[in-house]
Amino acid sequence: MSDYILELNNITKNFPGVKALDNANFKLKRKSIHALLGENGAGKSTLIKIITGVYNQNEGKLFLNNQEKSFSSPNAAINAGISVVHQERNLIRRFSVGENLMLTNLPKNNLGLIDYNTVAKESKKWLNIMELDIDPNTIVSDLTVAKMQLCEIAKALSLESKILLLDEPTSSLSPQDTKNLFALLKRLVAEQDVSIVFVSHKLEEVFEICDEVTVLRDGKNACESEQITNLNRQKLVKLMIGRDEQIIKSKKDVNFTDENLLNLQSINTDLGHKNINLNLKKGEILGLYGLVGAGRTELIKCVLGLDKINSGQILLNNKEIKIKSPKDALEKYKIGYISEDRKKEGLILMHDVLSNAGITVWSNLKKILSFLNDSIVHNKVDPYVKQLEVKTPSYQQIVSNLSGGNQQKISVAKWLASGTDILFIDEPTVGIDIKTKSYLHELIIELSLKGTSIILITSDMPEMISLADRIITMKDFKVVGETINNHNYEEMSSSIMGNIHE
Amino acid sequence: MNNKIPNFVKTNQFGLLILVIVFICIFSFSTDGFTSRFNIYALSRVVALDIMIGLAMMVVILTGGLNLSLGALGVSAAMFGGWCMESMGIPISITIILVLAFGSFLGWINGFVTVRTGVHSFIVTLATMSIYFGFMTLLTEAEAFRKLPEAFTDFGSLKLFNKYISPLLIISVLTCFVLYYIFKYTDIGRKLIAAGANPDAAELSGISVDRMFIYCHMLSGFLAALAGIMLTARIGAAIPSMAGHLGFDWLLPAFLAPVLGGTLLSGGKVTVFGTMLGAILVTLINNGLYLIDVGEFWVRFFLGIILLGAVLLDRAREYFTVKNSIVS
Numbered sequence: 140m141s142d143y144i145l146e147l148n149n150i151t152k153n154f155p156g157v158k159a160l161d162n163a164n165f166k167l168k169r170k171s172i173h174a175l176l177g178e179n180g181a182g183k184s185t186l187i188k189i190i191t192g193v194y195n196q197n198e199g200k201l202f203l204n205n206q207e208k209s210f211s212s213p214n215a216a217i218n219a220g221i222s223v224v225h226q227e228r229n230l231i232r233r234f235s236v237g238e239n240l241m242l243t244n245l246p247k248n249n250l251g252l253i254d255y256n257t258v259a260k261e262s263k264k265w266l267n268i269m270e271l272d273i274d275p276n277t278i279v280s281d282l283t284v285a286k287m288q289l290c291e292i293a294k295a296l297s298l299e300s301k302i303l304l305l306d307e308p309t310s311s312l313s314p315q316d317t318k319n320l321f322a323l324l325k326r327l328v329a330e331q332d333v334s335i336v337f338v339s340h341k342l343e344e345v346f347e348i349c350d351e352v353t354v355l356r357d358g359k360n361a362c363e364s365e366q367i368t369n370l371n372r373q374k375l376v377k378l379m380i381g382r383d384e385q386i387i388k389s390k391k392d393v394n395f396t397d398e399n400l401l402n403l404q405s406i407n408t409d410l411g412h413k414n415i416n417l418n419l420k421k422g423e424i425l426g427l428y429g430l431v432g433a434g435r436t437e438l439i440k441c442v443l444g445l446d447k448i449n450s451g452q453i454l455l456n457n458k459e460i461k462i463k464s465p466k467d468a469l470e471k472y473k474i475g476y477i478s479e480d481r482k483k484e485g486l487i488l489m490h491d492v493l494s495n496a497g498i499t500v501w502s503n504l505k506k507i508l509s510f511l512n513d514s515i516v517h518n519k520v521d522p523y524v525k526q527l528e529v530k531t532p533s534y535q536q537i538v539s540n541l542s543g544g545n546q547q548k549i550s551v552a553k554w555l556a557s558g559t560d561i562l563f564i565d566e567p568t569v570g571i572d573i574k575t576k577s578y579l580h581e582l583i584i585e586l587s588l589k590g591t592s593i594i595l596i597t598s599d600m601p602e603m604i605s606l607a608d609r610i611i612t613m614k615d616f617k618v619v620g621e622t623i624n625n626h627n628y629e630e631m632s633s634s635i636m637g638n639i640h641e
Numbered sequence: 642m643n644n645k646i647p648n649f650v651k652t653n654q655f656g657l658l659i660l661v662i663v664f665i666c667i668f669s670f671s672t673d674g675f676t677s678r679f680n681i682y683a684l685s686r687v688v689a690l691d692i693m694i695g696l697a698m699m700v701v702i703l704t705g706g707l708n709l710s711l712g713a714l715g716v717s718a719a720m721f722g723g724w725c726m727e728s729m730g731i732p733i734s735i736t737i738i739l740v741l742a743f744g745s746f747l748g749w750i751n752g753f754v755t756v757r758t759g760v761h762s763f764i765v766t767l768a769t770m771s772i773y774f775g776f777m778t779l780l781t782e783a784e785a786f787r788k789l790p791e792a793f794t795d796f797g798s799l800k801l802f803n804k805y806i807s808p809l810l811i812i813s814v815l816t817c818f819v820l821y822y823i824f825k826y827t828d829i830g831r832k833l834i835a836a837g838a839n840p841d842a843a844e845l846s847g848i849s850v851d852r853m854f855i856y857c858h859m860l861s862g863f864l865a866a867l868a869g870i871m872l873t874a875r876i877g878a879a880i881p882s883m884a885g886h887l888g889f890d891w892l893l894p895a896f897l898a899p900v901l902g903g904t905l906l907s908g909g910k911v912t913v914f915g916t917m918l919g920a921i922l923v924t925l926i927n928n929g930l931y932l933i934d935v936g937e938f939w940v941r942f943f944l945g946i947i948l949l950g951a952v953l954l955d956r957a958r959e960y961f962t963v964k965n966s967i968v969s
Contacts, residue, residue, distance in 0.1 A: 445844070464844070464849060465846070466848060466849045468847070475847075476845055478845055483839075484845050485845075487839040487909070489838055490834075494831060494834075498835055498846045498847075498848070501832065502828060502847070509828045510828075512825075553846065
């Protein structure tokens, strides 16, 4: 029996105009955790889709347990023991945990009706293997995000999967939940004869749990099944982007004034924020740190008028303002919001680059009788799209066809074009490749140097510490700490985590 | 890579155009009188109305919703017009303005209730359909207005272009151009489409989505009222049952035209000229089948089949060809 449970040899996959994979190899050792890395557009997702039967390769062979296979559909791959756990949850939220786990094979009683006792018993078995203390009768939507993730893995196991593909499994997990997940993955590999393919942008995680690494760059192997012990962060980054990582310069020269620009005073909201006080100074980058669920994005949405503020005041230049809607914020007060969820809230995926980049400026550009044509919009947004180096064949390209990094650049470009004084930037680099990430970091600093005041929400501690001037920590919809950033990673992170775990 | 094929050929409209031509050829050869002056004139009167109610539905489908009250609304507006002219003696031009305003107001009710309650427009307009039609029947006591000014009814039976074309068709085609202009070349048109495509993203980009949705419903009411006026002029009277019970007769063509035309049912994409071609195709098939003399019920059967086919096409379109431009 070979060492490899899954082998892909010389895989080539062509899409119209693009070679997504070019002679790529991937070998997964039995009972190992294998990291699959690469920047957005390097071919990772294409490779995963070939493994899971969504696509078929144009050239090359796929071996499962030394037998050549070709999956005609995702179902065929699942039946062969290959399961993916996606970033997006695949659970039916209104069903119970047990129903979700047993969904494809619901046990029936003599009358042909679903036997709920067996459902509970069977699913409990898988939950026990994972040492998950969840009642199978719990409705999925009542679970925390982390537990849902674990249930997905339990579901994959219940399908007798021997190969698990985890796509960015930690992007919405807290550090503690991440730790638990990793412990579980290690146990599964050791005890359940499971092999894992791990996709992540967080290199720390790769070093923490992976045994071997395969890196893709432009559809080719930058390295193949390299032992993690032979690598370090610098080497890995170099493999991924083809050059050294640019260490972001910390913003030493503080250029903001003491002038208060935006003040929140004892804000209480419908969503549960209690007595929030914070002030943003002119030209400052104010960081809002907190774990997922701390109420940061929700606070910003309340400020934008999307949810109700019950008491307290918002002051702009020391004058009380009432923001009724994002339209109000943009047009009356020049405040903009770059959403964390670019696919759902940031962009209109089915529309083209031009209308996405121009959406915030239509109102300003319109002529008499609301007249507006493409060239007017084009002239306005072109400098920003160029400045951000958005890679797109044309302005008529549909945004959903662009890579994640380029999509994010467009959702930033539209706010640059709108020329706001205050920008709320929410998780600007989630799921973004390293090159684009450091580019966006430089851009945010440049913006603030030019006088834009920024409130930055990020769960990425290094990002927070390299960008923010001052860091406010939130927990359970309350402000629990405020720290002036000295850009020293060790000091700052321990001080912030101290605030959270007090 | 496919540079040799012009883009237009790949669009949905081109396929429709081919179909229209094919059907014209088939019916010209297989039936007597399809190309007669009388039949073409009759066709132009019918197609004018089908285009208008197709457009009225299209602007609500844009929001990802639909407007079931279309027929009831149009007839109510038309009856209001009949009352203005016959009972109140209001001049024609002012009546038309009042009717269009009234239609927009009924559309506003649809939009306002939909936006404020968050209930799908399917339910809201199902209710208002019944309310509008019921109220109209109550007020008119189901009596028609048959003594309309001659200038008005004459317009409906006017024949242009060597007596081939009804002026009603010209109104509909002009409306298409105006709508195309709005969606392609105005700030407000772009906002309507953006709000329909992704309400969350549009809202966060500073567009008042609620207001845009209400505008769409008002525009729908406006166009339905215009269709009501046109129908009144065509038959020379305002009759409560002129669009069938509860205005049902309008619903099938109203859906068929935009869906055949390539408007996405999930919202965010409109095709004004596609809707026009869709309406022409529906009218052609309708008319041709009558001429072949297959019988009323078969015509309905075929139109239903076509609607189902068009909806399947819509699903396929969502997956494969969102690549065409958003306004076409």
